[in-house]
Amino acid sequence: MFTEFKKEIDLGGRKLTLETGKIARQADGAVMVTYGETKVLCTAVGAKKPRTDLDFFPLTVNYQEKTFAAGKIPGGFFKREARPSEKETLTSRLIDRPVRPLFHPNYKCETQLICTVLAHDLENDPDITAMIGTSAALTISGIPFMGPIGASRVGYIDGEYVLNPPIDDMPNSQLNLVVAGTNEGVLMVESEASELSEDVMLGAVMFGHKANQEVINAIIDLAQACAKEPRDVPETPAFVGEVQAKVKEMAEAGLRDAYAISEKSARQAAIADVKSSVSEAFTDDDDATDMIVGSAFKSVEKDIVRKDLIKTGQRIDGRDTKTVRPIVSEVGILPRAHGSALFTRGETQAMVVATLGTGQDEQIIDGLDGDYREHFLLHYNFPPYSVGEAGRMMGPGRREIGHGKLAWRAIRPIMPSKEEFPYTIRIVSEITESNGSSSMATVCGTSLSMMDAGVPLARPVAGIAMGLIKEEEGVVILSDILGDEDHLGDMDFKVAGTENGITALQMDIKITSITEDIMKEAVAQARDGRLHILEEMAKALTSARDDVSDNAPRITVVSVPTDKIREIIGPGGKMIREICEVSGAKIDIDDDGVVKVAAVDEKASEIAIKMIKDITAEPEVGVIYDGKVVKTVDFGAFVNFMGARDGLVHISELRPERVEKTTDIVNVGDEVKVKLIGIDDRGKVKLSMKSVDQESGKDISG
DSSP: OOEEEEEEEEETTTTEEESSSSSSSSEEEEEEEETTTTTEEEEEEEEEEEOTTTTTTOEEEEEEEEEGTTTTTOSSOOSSSSSSSSSHHHHHHHHHHGGGBBBBBOOOOOEEEEEEEEESSHHHHHHHHHHHHHHHOOOOSSSOOOOEEEEEEEEEEEEEEEEOOOGGGGGOOOOEEEEESSSEEEEEEEEEEEEOOHHHHHHHHHHHHHHHHHHHHHHHHHHHOOOOOOOOOOOOOOHHHHHHHHHHHHHHHHHHHTTOOHHHHHHHHHHHHHHHHHHHHHOOSSSSOOOHHHHHHHHHHHHHHHHHHHOOOOTTTTTOOOOOEEEEEEOOOOOOOTTEEEEEEEEEEEEEEEEEEGGGEEEEETTTTTTEEEEEEOOOOOOOOGGOOOOOOOOOHHHHHHHHHHHHHGGGOOOTTTTTTEEEEEEEEEEOOOSSSSHHHHHHHHHHHHHHHHHSSSOOEEEEEEEEEEEEEEEEEESOOOHHHHHHHEEEEEEEEOOSEEEEEEHHHHHHOBBBHHHHHHHHHHHHHHHHHHHHHHOOSSSSSSOOOSSEEEEEEEEGGGGHHHHHHHHGGGHHHHHHHHHHHEEOOOTSEEEEEEEEHHHHHHHHHHHHHHHHSSOOOTOEEEEEEEEEEEEEEEEOOOOTTOOOOOOEGSSSSSSSGGGTOOOOOOOOEEEEEEEOTTEEEEEEEEOOOOOOTTTTOO
């Protein structure tokens, strides 16, 4: 017999409800979360037996949006939800990042978290609801989870922080920040900002952290009423300690020598040699599995790097804690690309390419809250060769999508409006070398490549990744972290922005939490690093080029009366297709009468614009036009002279002298010059050929 439990609180002016015991009762933990009228079912299930063949925690998070939640049917040929959308992938990562560090280190059972959006009120974003529900489901499941966590979104509107602002209010917000953490401190931050100061950003984090306490207390109350008995976690076997001591004795000296090598490839080769010799020493030891030896080896690595750093302040590559690696910025490296840049920082390198397109190249995104078009696209690729490995080439994974979105958020706040720069912009970042923070290299390379393409960015944007080493002996904050420092450290803190302020901030903590003082010191140190990187980038390019590349389409904007749009398009699109075929240009027409003509060849644009103006212009009496004979009759010839507009040249107006037969003078297809001599009450146009010199086009009517 199942018992239902419910907990309600007020959160940001709306009711948040946590319910369990009614739906998905065979899951270890299942909570239905309702916020406003948005409902998300969150479940947690852990396998009963651990995976002894893995040296990592096998956690999977799946956030999924059902289109019925918003009363929609999926678009496309197959009418069911298919591969995860970008929003679903990013939200899955958003849930994973704060909960992953909170599982007991000895817990290795395969665990799956599924969050299903069942109702969306188009006011409250389901991502925060899903994060809260996941925390609640884990807390009541009996799985060894050292939570709960709370989560919230913080906006900044009219100089005030706003908790979980409705979706319709977000366009007015200078900030979109998601913060998650325990009652002790912050675990994860993800944000996009309009060049806000470090103080404002830190204030937003702490505002969200404070609000999270209400959520955490509500989950604790729910758990006290219905949580399952906690699972037993296997204790570390006694022989593991013996193996660890033996590995340390064998590996410490060699690892110290290896970590004294500043160059990454040589250092990794030396570390591999030490590891290989240690592994060989344990081949006959039944208790010492490869996994235990590997874990012990990593522990020795971690101990050496972290404690030496705190003790000496000197890093693996010889830098102090605040120095940024040498930077080389180059632009215009690809001759046919619209904009390109090669950004190299130490052993991290990004080749970033900007391509300019038209409105026809915009991406149509089908979301729960409706379809919309995106004109700024950023795609990040991380091939195996960038870290000296051979691997499978597949489609973008969660990491690639997440890193690309972080760079997209960093650049978007300083992008020109569509009215100011009516192009679709696609950025592709190819990571050609990686040793720490390729996402921030992407931000720098994107800024440079867009300026190289002539995109009028408000200001250049740079990004830097910060690290943290926290031990009993002290705390060290690192600027521009290496891959090893990220791997062995406690924090990955990425900050992007301009000289005026922050545009994006992402923080992930591998320990239970960090304090406000540490965050304050980190953002201040990050600002110094960011300004230094901007100075180095300025050696290549300080602002956008005066014009777009010769290889890029030139977009000319003209306005036409809205009642003429139908004539430009023509029946079934016949007229606009003809304009595109004749001119070679691409044409986009907005409902408000704004017409965008795009072509690489300036002459193609001129032809298309003339054809459009011919269609939309009103004929004027006394004006001479170029025309084409489209029909001959006994009493004259019909001439097409303004787009689709025809007029009659009466037989008496063909020549000054008498004409016996129309076809003696003109035939269908002849190009002629005509003068408009009148428009009758019914709108019929009267034209004259005899009033115009057919060679020079001059008026000879006298």
